[in-house]
Amino acid sequence: MPRLNDPRYLSGPNRQAGRQTRLRRLADTIRANRSSYLFMAPFSVVFIIFTVLPVLMAIFYSFSYFNLLEAPRFIGWTNYRRLLLEDDVFILALTNTALIAVVLGPAGYLLSFMFAWFINELPPKIRAFLTLLFYAPSLANIYIIWQLFFSSDAYGIINSYLISLGAIFEPIRWLHDARTLMPVVIIVLLWASLSTSFLAFIAGLQTIDPALFEAGAVDGVRNRWQELWFITLPTLRPQLMFSAIMSITASFAVGDTITRLVGFPSPSYAVHTIMHHLQDYGYIRFDMGYACAIATILFLLMVSVNEVVQMFLRRIGK
Amino acid sequence: MSRKGIGFSQLPGLQFPARRRINRSRAGNMLVILFLLFCGTFTALPMWFALITALKPLNELWLYPPNLLFVRQPSLRNYADLFLLMSESWVPFTRYVFNSIFITVAGTAGNVIFSSMCAYPLAKKRFPGSRIYFRIIVFSLMFTQTVTSLPAYQIMSGLGWIDTYFALLVPAFAMPLGLYLMRQFMLSIPDSILESGRIDGAGEWKLFWILLMPQVKPAWLTVIIFSMQGLWNMASSNYIYREELKTLPYALGQIVTAGFARAGVGAAATVLVMIVPISVFIFAQSNVVVTMASSGIKE
Known part of the structure; x- marks a missing residue:
């Protein structure tokens, strides 16, 4: 590969000629790799049109008033000011999203790791079965069954058991009462929280060289916790980083599941998340500028939490 | 990897790789297994309940409180009804x-x-x-x-x-x-x-x-x-x-x-x-x- 930043080309009287040479060399390299770009073209076109462009458009529209009928009109920071200072429901959505993410993100991540770690010690057949069992909730779409469990009448499964045990006398309105909604939603989300990260951990643990543990035992590693801290975790860092992204992103993207479970909007906005707020303003009120400001805030929130956690994980064991 | 274990790992179906025996206490293993059993039950319950509810005839669907684990007389009636509704x-x-x-x-x-x-x-x-x-x-x-x-x-x-x-x-x-x-x-x-x-x-x-x-x-x-x-x-x-x-x-x-x-x-x-x-x-x-x-x- 030609050195594009060769100092000879960067300064002095040859600068103009240098730039031309550099550009020509870049063009040559690109031409030489023509086939690579062709291979990447189909994916890239779709990716740019449906992922990159929409992110940029959302940021652009977030500074405008736009109702889909008239052309967008630039209004500066007004949308953000309205969102953060005047919209109480948005603040509620932000709090709910943060609460769910703070519980679900770390819990999903830790549970994924713990189950994978425990399962890894079992014989292969049992391991395969338990992997399937714990992963099945993210494959299965069984919110109808959860609705039966948490049904608000006395025939609801949990209510009927609690009543026949004498723990309660009247059915609890699990999916209609603002006080019980959040815990119920978190339980159901936790139930389905072993997903991509869980598989990544299962796989990562199986590839650790057993000699490492033997060497560790010789060097004075005495129990499973020391083994975990000194050998397993540092070896597994690539998986830890990948899984963190998967768990964090999933913990912010729970809106659909909540809608399937309790409907939209939820009673008293008890489990109203940023995604629901975006749905409300984008697809019901057609206030695109405002909805795009919500999308931009959600985007910044997801990306910054992810980046901070990545920064932190990169330092483990260094 | 040596698979020559001793004791119960020689039983068929319980072939623990030898390396796994380093740094593992029996009490710890029992705790882990109990924990997995507990969480496994919680995970499996809704799916199991879906399976058996689908096989319950009408009179068992209206049992109070509902039977979470078993169906007495499995029938395919619900599937037939589903196709009828479809x-x-x-x-x-x-x-x-x-x-x-x-x-x-x-x-x-x-x-x-x-x-x-x-x-x-x-x-x-x-x-x-x-x-x-x-x-x-x-x-x-x-x-x-x-x-x-x-x-x-x-x-x-x-x-x-x-x-x-x-x-x-x-x-x-x-x-x-x-x-x-x-x-x-x-x-x-x-x-x-x-x-x-x-x-x-x-x-x-x-x-x-x-x-x-x-x-x-x-x-x-x-x-x-x-x-x-x-x-x-x-x-x-x-x-x-x-x-x-x-x-x-x-x-x-x-x-x-x-x-x-x-x-x-x-x-x-x-x-x-x-x-x-x-x-x-x-x-x-x-x-x-x-x-x-x-x-x-x-x-």
């Missing part, structure tokens, strides 16, 4: 089934082909832009489609794709997770395989399809799982309003919203829908594990 729907029910199968199969196939084609140069070559491109892909794992859905709607409507299959299929072709897993897995395939093909004078297209693609079968099975998981379970989309284009989970959701009166039918529908991705996963499981082993983020 035949009454306004749009022929087969249409919903076709939509779901078509969207899942075509979307998944496109995703596998697009992401593996794109992953090949990213994994096996260095060229201007290759590193920054991969950085962007990792970055895009950090947010979801919620962020992009509103402008994407406008793009769709600009293209005239609202209320067409394209709106559901094409975005599914470029799922960053698919590309990411594919690329990471391809890194682990030795270059020598491609070199030998180059010496024989094979073009890039041939190298990719004939030499590389069979080697990365575990990765495409994994991409298939992740892709179909989303597409098969998709109940609604902001881009689809015509009834004829709606999917099976949507239609089943409409049938069973009536609560307890249709609990048995609802459970039957749930079982029918969940059985598909679960059986594909069982079939692909070992390949998925092989692929995920290379999924880590390495600097």
Whole structure:
């Protein structure tokens, strides 16, 4: 590969000629790799049109008033000011999203790791079965069954058991009462929280060289916790980083599941998340500028939490 | 790895690899097993309940309190009722089934082909832009489609794709997770395989399809799982309003919203829908594990 930043080309009287040479060399390299770009073209076109462009458009529209009928009109920071200072429901959505993410993100991540770690010690057949069992909730779409469990009448499964045990006398309105909604939603989300990260951990643990543990035992590693801290975790860092992204992103993207479970909007906005707020303003009120400001805030929130956690994980064991 | 264990590990079916016996106390093992049993029961219960509720005859559905674990006289009545309800729907029910199968199969196939084609140069070559491109892909794992859905709607409507299959299929072709897993897995395939093909004078297209693609079968099975998981379970989309284009989970959701009166039918529908991705996963499981082993983020 030609050195594009060769100092000879960067300064002095040859600068103009240098730039031309550099550009020509870049063009040559690109031409030489023509086939690579062709291979990447189909994916890239779709990716740019449906992922990159929409992110940029959302940021652009977030500074405008736009109702889909008239052309967008630039209004500066007004949308953000309205969102953060005047919209109480948005603040509620932000709090709910943060609460769910703070519980679900770390819990999903830790549970994924713990189950994978425990399962890894079992014989292969049992391991395969338990992997399937714990992963099945993210494959299965069984919110109808959860609705039966948490049904608000006395025939609801949990209510009927609690009543026949004498723990309660009247059915609890699990999916209609603002006080019980959040815990119920978190339980159901936790139930389905072993997903991509869980598989990544299962796989990562199986590839650790057993000699490492033997060497560790010789060097004075005495129990499973020391083994975990000194050998397993540092070896597994690539998986830890990948899984963190998967768990964090999933913990912010729970809106659909909540809608399937309790409907939209939820009673008293008890489990109203940023995604629901975006749905409300984008697809019901057609206030695109405002909805795009919500999308931009959600985007910044997801990306910054992810980046901070990545920064932190990169330092483990260094 | 030495598998010569002692004691109960010699029993058939309990072959612990010898290395696992280092640094493990019996009490600790018991605690771990109890913990797994407890959580396993919690995980399995709703799915098990769906299975048995689907088999309960009417009189058992109305037992109070409901029997969580067993069905006394299993019957297929609920499935028969489900098919009866289906035949009454306004749009022929087969249409919903076709939509779901078509969207899942075509979307998944496109995703596998697009992401593996794109992953090949990213994994096996260095060229201007290759590193920054991969950085962007990792970055895009950090947010979801919620962020992009509103402008994407406008793009769709600009293209005239609202209320067409394209709106559901094409975005599914470029799922960053698919590309990411594919690329990471391809890194682990030795270059020598491609070199030998180059010496024989094979073009890039041939190298990719004939030499590389069979080697990365575990990765495409994994991409298939992740892709179909989303597409098969998709109940609604902001881009689809015509009834004829709606999917099976949507239609089943409409049938069973009536609560307890249709609990048995609802459970039957749930079982029918969940059985598909679960059986594909069982079939692909070992390949998925092989692929995920290379999924880590390495600097």
